[in-house]
Amino acid sequence: MFEIRRATSDDAQIAFDIRRLAIRHQCVGAYTEQQMFDWTKGSAEDGYDTLMDKHFYVGCVEGKPVATGMLDLAHREIGAIFIHPDFMHCGLGKRVLCFLEDLARDLGLTEVCLDATMNAADFYRRCGYVGEEPAIYHSPSGLRLACVPMVRKL
Incomplete structure (x- = not known):
């Protein structure tokens, strides 16, 4: 069972780890090894943790966080959609994206x-x-x- 919930400050490091694993697994060939390393180095406390205060969400399978996604309302921007490699190609990215688009509609956006x-x-x-x-x-x-x-357009 897949559920999406609002992230808390306690989710910052696991969200950062999901991001790191997803980038290093999925972006091979699209970016250089050095770019991927630079993009994923550090820890959540290097600034990623501040995203938890926005419309940041965690997707969980049986309570375990395996996906992330964010809506930056001020910029009408969807971002931070990352899926743990063990759960890629299961439709979770699409589910997180649809969730964020529905949220954007509910908050009055007509385009993201x-x-x-x-x-x-x-x-x-x-x-x-x-x-x-x-x-x-x-x-x-x-x-x-x-x-x-x-x-x-939404």
Whole structure:
């Protein structure tokens, strides 16, 4: 059974760990080893923990956190969708995305955007997102990564 719940500050490190595992598993070939290392180094206390104060959610299978996702209401942006490698290709990414889109609708948004990683752009296109032009994502830590900015009308 898969359930999505609001994250708490206690979820910060496990959310960070899911992110690290997902990136290092799923982004091979889309980014260099060094980029993936730089992107995933550190710990939740390096700033990732502050995301728990936003509309940040954890997806759990039998109570165990295995997925994350976030809605940044101020920027109309969906992000931080990461699935633990042991649970990839089970439809959980789609379920988290639909949950966040429903939340965005409930909060009055008519459109959402996201910066897709190079390996995830096709997934988002299949989910109705539009965007083709690559761009550079500038992370808060100063890392620069190729991405595809995308939008979807709700």
